[in-house]
Every structure is written in C-alpha cells, then in structure tokens.
Amino acid sequence: MVTLSKNAPVPLYLQVKNALEAEIQDGTYGQDARLPSERELCERFGVSRMTARQALKELERDGLVFSRVGKGTFVSGPKIDQQLRSLTGFTQEIGTRGSRPSSIVLSAQIIPASEHLSDVLKIMQGAEVVALSRLRLSDDLPLCIEIAHIPHYLCPNILKNDFAHTSLYDVFERDYGYRLVRAEQVMEASLAVPRELDILQMVAPASVLRIERLTYNEQDVLVEYVVSTYRGDRYKFHLTLQQW
Ligand code: 16G
Numbered sequence: 001m002v003t004l005s006k007n008a009p010v011p012l013y014l015q016v017k018n019a020l021e022a023e024i025q026d027g028t029y030g031q032d033a034r035l036p037s038e039r040e041l042c043e044r045f046g047v048s049r050m051t052a053r054q055a056l057k058e059l060e061r062d063g064l065v066f067s068r069v070g071k072g073t074f075v076s077g078p079k080i081d082q083q084l085r086s087l088t089g090f091t092q093e094i095g096t097r098g099s100r101p102s103s104i105v106l107s108a109q110i111i112p113a114s115e116h117l118s119d120v121l122k123i124m125q126g127a128e129v130v131a132l133s134r135l136r137l138s139d140d141l142p143l144c145i146e147i148a149h150i151p152h153y154l155c156p157n158i159l160k161n162d163f164a165h166t167s168l169y170d171v172f173e174r175d176y177g178y179r180l181v182r183a184e185q186v187m188e189a190s191l192a193v194p195r196e197l198d199i200l201q202m203v204a205p206a207s208v209l210r211i212e213r214l215t216y217n218e219q220d221v222l223v224e225y226v227v228s229t230y231r232g233d234r235y236k237f238h239l240t241l242q243q244w
Contacts, residue, residue, distance in 0.1 A: 004045055016045050016055035024064055024075055035065060035073045060203050063233025066141070067203075079236045087183050087215070089169035090136050090146070099138045105164050106133040106145070106199070110152055120214070120225050121151050128152035132163055135199055142200045144230040154178075154223055168224075178217040185213045187237065192229070200231050207232035 004015045023029050036044060041052035056073050059065045067073045094101035111131045118125040130150040136143050148168060150158065154176070161171050172178040192206045200208070209230040217223050 004047070012045075012047055013051045013054035013058065016041060016047060016051060017058045019045070020055065020059060021062075021064060024059075029075050031075055031077045033075045034071075035059075035075065037072060057203055061206070066201075066233075069201075076233070079234055087180055089167055090144075091167035092169070094138045094143075097138075100140075102137045102140065103164050104135040104137070106135055108132050108159050108163060110159070117149055117225070121149060121222060123151050130155060130158055132159075132168070134163060138234075141234070142231065143234055144228050145196060145199055146226055146228045149225045150223060154221065172217075172223060178221075178223055180215050180223070181218050182220075183213050183215040185211060187211045189232065196229055200229070202231060202233075209235060209237075 004012055006012070008015065010018075020029075020035060029035060035056065038049055038052040038056065041047065041055065042049055045052070056065065056067070060067060060073070063079070064076055065073050066076050088096075090103075091101045109131055110128050112126045113121065113123055113129045115125055117123075117129055118127065121129065123129070128151075130152050131147060132150070133145070133147045135145055152158075155172070158171060158175070161175075169180060172180060188210050190208055190210050192200065192202055192204070192208045194204075196202070196208060197204050197206060200206075209232055211226075211228040211230065213224070213226045213228070214222055215224045215226070
C-alpha cells in the first residue's frame with residue numbers, strides 16, 4: 001500500500017491524483033492504458049471509495065484520462081493540434097493524423113431560416129436551410145458536436161447522402177462542384193451544457209471550445225455556417241502569426 005500523508009495540507013484525493021499523474025507522466029501508464037479501478041485504488045492507497053472516485057474525476061477534468069461506461073478509466077492521448085492555416089474538413093483533418101474519423105448523425109432536416117440564420121447566410125427569412133447535426137469521433141472517441149447550416153437551394157437533395165459515412169466537404173466538391181477556398185472562424189471557450197456533457201461523454205464542469213465557421217467557395221458564395229462544440233481536453237488550435 002502507498003502511504004499518503006494524512007496531515008499534509010493537500011487533501012487525500014489530490015495526493016492520489018498526483019501519484020497517478022506522476023505515473024502517467026513517467027509512462028507507467030501509457031496512452032490508452034487502463035488505470036486501476038476505484039476498488040483497486042482504495043486498496044492501494046488505503047482511501048475511501050469517494051476519495052478514489054474524486055481523484056479519477058480530477059484527472060478526467062484535466063483531460064489526462066477519459067472514462068468509458070462499464071469499462072474503466074483510460075489514459076488520454078495528446079491533444080489534437082490543428083493548424084489554423086489550411087481549410088480542411090473533419091474527415092481529412094483526422095485522417096491525415098492517422099486516426100479513424102467517424103460520425104453519428106444526430107439530426108438531418110430542412111428547416112425554415114430563422115432571423116439569425118437569414119442574417120448569417122444572407123437568405124430570406126423562411127427560406128429552406130439544410131440543418132445537419134453530427135457527433136464527430138476520432139478512433140471512436142467523441143471529439144465534437146457540429147451543426148452545419150447550408151442554404152438548400154445551393155445543394156438540392158443533399159440529404160440523400162448518408163452523412164454517418166460521408167464527408168460533407170467531399171459531397172460539396174463531388175456533387176455540386178464547390179471548391180472551398182476561404183473560411184472565417186470565431187472561437188470562444190465555454191462550459192459544456194448538460195446535453196453536450198451527455199453526448200460528448202464529459203464530466204461536469206467541463207470546458208469546451210465553441211467555433212463558428214463561415215465557408216466560401218471559389219465564387220465567394222457562402223456555402224456553410226457551422227457551429228461546432230469541441231471537447232476542450234482533446235483539441236487545441238495552432239496559429240502561426242507573422243509580422244507584416
Ligand atoms: C470541420 C469544419 C466544418 C465542416 C466539417 C466538414 C471546423 C471548425 N469545422 O469540422 O465547418 O462542415 O469539417 O467535415 O473545422 P466533413 O467533410 O468530414 O464532413
């Protein structure tokens with residue numbers, strides 16, 4: 001049993017967390033390795049189940065581990081570091097990293113443009129908009145929720161595609177001849193709301209990155225307005241700044 005210092009100013013759960021964190025850093029537990037269960041931690045550190053649980057929760061909050069319901073707690077990989085120079089879609093971005101992208105379609109429908117959508121997409125209020133909401137995964141781990149809004153007249157019948165297995169950017173190019181050349185993106189940090197916690201399988205309070213992207217084709221037509229919510233612990237964005 002590892003002895004913890006009961007008189008130290010650091011609470012027991014943090015001491016357990018720190019010990020496990022050190023073992024993750026020194027490679028005792030490598031990427032995707034399963035950490036000891038709560039019960040095993042209780043035995044090893046001589047702490048209560050609640051203390052063990054809190055230690056695991058803190059590691060998860062820091063993004064060092066992730067839990068899978070009924071399977072245990074596993075060591076996370078390094079954050080995906082996306083360069084913000086090139087205009088890529090999710091499938092391409094994840095694929096070039098050697099990981100396997102996949103999607104779960106949460107909803108796919110045609111909706112009338114609200115005032116907000118008509119403002120953003122520069123179409124009449126009430127005009128038809130394709131609203132495609134997907135959970136995007138990398139190697140089966142949930143990474144972000146994405147809602148794409150596309151003026152329907154630009155992509156008639158686009159919803160005949162199975163977007164669980166098809167890249168939206170591939171469809172733009174293949175079926176409609178749109179080459180995407182420019183995007184404007186705004187990002188902000190935020191806390192996940194309950195529905196997002198549930199879908200992204202995070203423990204509250206959890207940080208997310210909210211990103212809005214407006215993407216234009218070669219004719220400078222705005223083809224998509226996408227709102228994405230990325231897990232803050234699995235993604236970071238990389239900017240190269242130059243003096244000019
Ligand atoms: C990315 C884009 C999103 C685009 C999607 C297409 C960001 C922030 N957003 O997630 O705007 O709709 O890729 O992905 O990068 P797909 O081609 O794999 O369907």
